Amino acid sequence: MSASTVYPSKAEIIQHSFLDEQKYQDLYRQSITEPEKFWAEHAQRLDWFKPFSKVKDTSFHAPDVHIRWFEDGYLNVSHNCLDRHLEHRGDQTAIIWQGDDPSEHKHISYRELHTAVCRFANVLKAQGVAKGDVVTLYMPMIPETAVAMLACTRIGAVHSVVFGGFSPEALASRILNGRSKLVITADEGLRGGKTIPLKANVDAALTRSDLDMVEKVIVVKRTGVDVGWREGRDICYQEAMAQASDDCPAEVMNAEDPLFILYTSGSTGAPKGVLHTTGGYLTYVSLSHQYVFNYREGDVFWCTADFGWITGHSYVLYGPLSNGATTLVYEGVPNYPDLSRFWRIVEQHKVNLFYTAPTAIRAIMAAGDELAQAADSSSLRVMGSCGEPINPEAWEWFYRVVGDSRCPIMDTWWQTETGGIMITPIAGVNDLKPGSATRPFFGVQPALVDNEGNEISGAGEGNLIIKDSWPAQMRTVYGDHDRFVKTYFSTFTGAYFTGDGARRDEDGYYWITGRVDDVINVSGHRMGTAEVESALVSHPKVAEAAVVGYPHAIKGQGIYVYITLNVSEAPTDALKEELRQWVRKEIGPVASPDVIQWAPGLPKTRSGKIMRRILRKIAADEHDNLGDVSTLADPSVVDELIANRVGAP
Ligand code: WT7
Numbered sequence: 123m124s125a126s127t128v129y130p131s132k133a134e135i136i137q138h139s140f141l142d143e144q145k146y147q148d149l150y151r152q153s154i155t156e157p158e159k160f161w162a163e164h165a166q167r168l169d170w171f172k173p174f175s176k177v178k179d180t181s182f183h184a185p186d187v188h189i190r191w192f193e194d195g196y197l198n199v200s201h202n203c204l205d206r207h208l209e210h211r212g213d214q215t216a217i218i219w220q221g222d223d224p225s226e227h228k229h230i231s232y233r234e235l236h237t238a239v240c241r242f243a244n245v246l247k248a249q250g251v252a253k254g255d256v257v258t259l260y261m262p263m264i265p266e267t268a269v270a271m272l273a274c275t276r277i278g279a280v281h282s283v284v285f286g287g288f289s290p291e292a293l294a295s296r297i298l299n300g301r302s303k304l305v306i307t308a309d310e311g312l313r314g315g316k317t318i319p320l321k322a323n324v325d326a327a328l329t330r331s332d333l334d335m336v337e338k339v340i341v342v343k344r345t346g347v348d349v350g351w352r353e354g355r356d357i358c359y360q361e362a363m364a365q366a367s368d369d370c371p372a373e374v375m376n377a378e379d380p381l382f383i384l385y386t387s388g389s390t391g392a393p394k395g396v397l398h399t400t401g402g403y404l405t406y407v408s409l410s411h412q413y414v415f416n417y418r419e420g421d422v423f424w425c426t427a428d429f430g431w432i433t434g435h436s437y438v439l440y441g442p443l444s445n446g447a448t449t450l451v452y453e454g455v456p457n458y459p460d461l462s463r464f465w466r467i468v469e470q471h472k473v474n475l476f477y478t479a480p481t482a483i484r485a486i487m488a489a490g491d492e493l494a495q496a497a498d499s500s501s502l503r504v505m506g507s508c509g510e511p512i513n514p515e516a517w518e519w520f521y522r523v524v525g526d527s528r529c530p531i532m533d534t535w536w537q538t539e540t541g542g543i544m545i546t547p548i549a550g551v552n553d554l555k556p557g558s559a560t561r562p563f564f565g566v567q568p569a570l571v572d573n574e575g576n577e578i579s580g581a582g583e584g585n586l587i588i589k590d591s592w593p594a595q596m597r598t599v600y601g602d603h604d605r606f607v608k609t610y611f612s613t614f615t616g617a618y619f620t621g622d623g624a625r626r627d628e629d630g631y632y633w634i635t636g637r638v639d640d641v642i643n644v645s646g647h648r649m650g651t652a653e654v655e656s657a658l659v660s661h662p663k664v665a666e667a668a669v670v671g672y673p674h675a676i677k678g679q680g681i682y683v684y685i686t687l688n689v690s691e692a693p694t695d696a697l698k699e700e701l702r703q704w705v706r707k708e709i710g711p712v713a714s715p716d717v718i719q720w721a722p723g724l725p726k727t728r729s730g731k732i733m734r735r736i737l738r739k740i741a742a743d744e745h746d747n748l749g750d751v752s753t754l755a756d757p758s759v760v761d762e763l764i765a766n767r768v769g770a771p
Contacts, residue, residue, distance in 0.1 A: 126514065129521065129554040131530050135503070139416055139550025146551045153564040154590075160565065161593060165192060165405045168444070169206045171374050172196040174401070180591035182616050187607045190378055191402030191593045198372035199275035199381060199404055200243075203443035204236040205372065212236075215448045218422065218471050219265050222312045222454035224463075227471075230265055232446075235272075238265075238363070240370040242273035245362045249304060249338050253278030253373055256300035256383065259429075260284045260293055260320055262311030263453040266342045266359060267429045268439055270306050275381060275400075278373040282383040282395070285430025286311050286318055288710040290326035294333060296385050299395055299600065303335055306359075308342040309349045314458035321349040377401025383600045384432055386538040387650035388609060389621070389639040395600030396432075396538050402593030404444055406542045410563055411441030414532050415475045415504050416549035422501075424450035425477040426464070432538040433508060436594075437477060441542070456482045461489040465497035465524070477506035477532075480516055481645040484676045487519045494523045504549045506532040509646035510678045511634055517556035535559035535634050537620065538648070539610070541594030544568070545632050558631045565592040570626055575614045583625040585638055587617040640734065642671035642679050647712045651734075654681065654715070657708035661701060663691045668724050668732050672717070672741035680716035682741035684724060684763070693720040717741070719768045723759040725751075736760060740767055
């Protein structure tokens with residue numbers, strides 16, 4: 123095990139922390155030994171219309187897996203994020219919106235946000251949206267997206283946000299899965315000075331004949347460009363808002379009523395609709411937002427994630443607003459107009475707590491220290507990272523150059539499925555080790571098991587499982603509870619399997635080693651290799667495809683593709699480009715292959731299973747160390763692939 127540098131918290135951080143090491147230990151122990159007591163107490167941070175009497179009813183034992191928290195309590199998410207703040211902080215800024223163009227920004231107070239949400243909730247109602255209906259959002263990073271999400275929660279509709287970078291095909295399959303009658307979008311998105319044709323993509327998706335359940339499309343005017351318009355179906359957001367009443371009482375929701383669906387990739391099949399519910403989710407994201415980042419009254423919190431990902435749900439919107447924070451919503455990208463953009467925004471809006479992804483840090487780091495030092499980031503107090511392992515070099519650069527060796531970095535491990543942060547430092551409490559997500563948050567019981575499911579004690583490495591439920595856990599795969607049970611609770615009996623591997627050191631710190639399944643993580647975007655393969659084999663010239671991740675300096679992992687063409691096809695560079703475009707069209711730009719290698723044959727076992735382990739080694743240029751190849755049907759295939767390996771960009 124490599125010895126690593128330890129970074130203790132600085133005195134000024136410790137001084138303002140809510141906890142110290144002893145208090146963390148005590149609270150953590152209580153959260154595990156008396157979860158009902160712990161969570162009953164911490165759920166009081168929310169306003170409940172009707173208090174709960176039951177705290178936890180959960181089982182991880184297949185086939186009867188069920189997860190229920192606060193099941194007889196009633197509350198409303200938008201009430202907790204807005205109404206209850208009006209009396210004391212109605213005029214405080216809820217959202218600082220920073221446009222893609224540096225000169226464009228605005229402040230929206232809690233009162234203004236509340237009014238907009240009530241109005242839009244009435245717009246939704248007028249279109250026939252009722253409690254339990256699924257509403258699909260395909261939106262840019264603009265305040266109207268927050269308004270739409272909160273308005274759904276106000277009337278008990280279930281939002282399903284689809285990332286604006288996904289293709290019409292990917293959008294269509296998500297609309298279909300949720301059977302949405304209503305889609306909300308914008309004319310265009312704006313990122314890095316470039317426009318994204320969101321409305322045109324929605325129109326393209328809705329040409330599919332199986333999407334005729336979509337009755338209405340609400341379109342926010344963002345750039346004001348002319349877009350195609352279907353009379354009777356399309357509704358202008360601004361016009362509808364101007365006519366709507368701003369009086370809309372919050373629907374009384376059961377704690378276990380669905381709150382949102384968010385699609386994420388797994389190792390097999392189409393993306394799964396991860397379903398989160400109301401009371402447990404909000405309790406957990408509220409508590410974790412406050413403790414992990416040491417959020418204090420008056421702080422400006424900026425999480426750079428898009429609303430289209432879980433981080434955008436939990437830590438741009440629901441965590442911060444439930445705590446009455448000022449949350450910054452940024453429309454653009456880290457490198458526009460140049461790579462100093464993040465720090466210019468920090469300087470301009472005096473950001474105190476800053477939460478981003480390793481891929482952004484690596485890209486900015488590559489541009490050198492001068493750009494990072496071009497702006498004043500002395501307002502920063504605590505910083506965070508999530509989405510993929512952060513390499514120690516990037517960690518140390520972030521700490522030293524951006525945080526001026528003053529701000530601790532919260533390396534937070536979690537997943538779409540977990541709803542909130544699971545393994546993480548707590549600002550001012552624990553010493554940090556670059557590259558380690560450190561220790562479990564309250565209520566989280568991680569464990570390491572070997573492939574047979576035997577628990578590993580003390581220091582060691584294995585598959586990362588979670589032994590008992592926490593309030594923000596996903597409740598099911600939307601419409602497919604069997605898939606939920608199979609995917610997460612059938613690999614290791616009685617435990618939630620994360621799909622990640624991890625190492626635990628002598629101090630009990632966790633080091634996430636990456637996915638142990640066929641899921642890759644490209645610039646923090648999670649993707650199933652099977653999804654990319656299925657897009658590729660749907661191309662008429664492709665006979666077979668195998669997709670693996672390989673180490674990429676900026677993206678963390680890049681996409682390496684091995685293609686077997688139909689016998690009559692010639693392998694040309696033009697065809698490589700055609701295949702890249704094909705994948706962009708099928709899934710979206712995030713899935714575009716970095717490297718394509720023509721593979722006349724793929725390494726298979728005698729039973730015909732592709733040996734991806736070997737393909738991963740070749741892609742990573744580690745073919746000196748292929749491991750056991752005795753089960754290969756035709757070993758010569760491997761030599762041929764090594765000889766024709768494509769140098770990775
Ligand atoms: C996968 C989940 C963090 C929420 C947004 C991504 C990887 C996430 C870390 C971290 C190492 C990490 C895991 C996980 N991951 N955070 N701090 N260190 N790996 O959610 O898209 O559902 O992806 O991201 O592999 O399983 P997601």
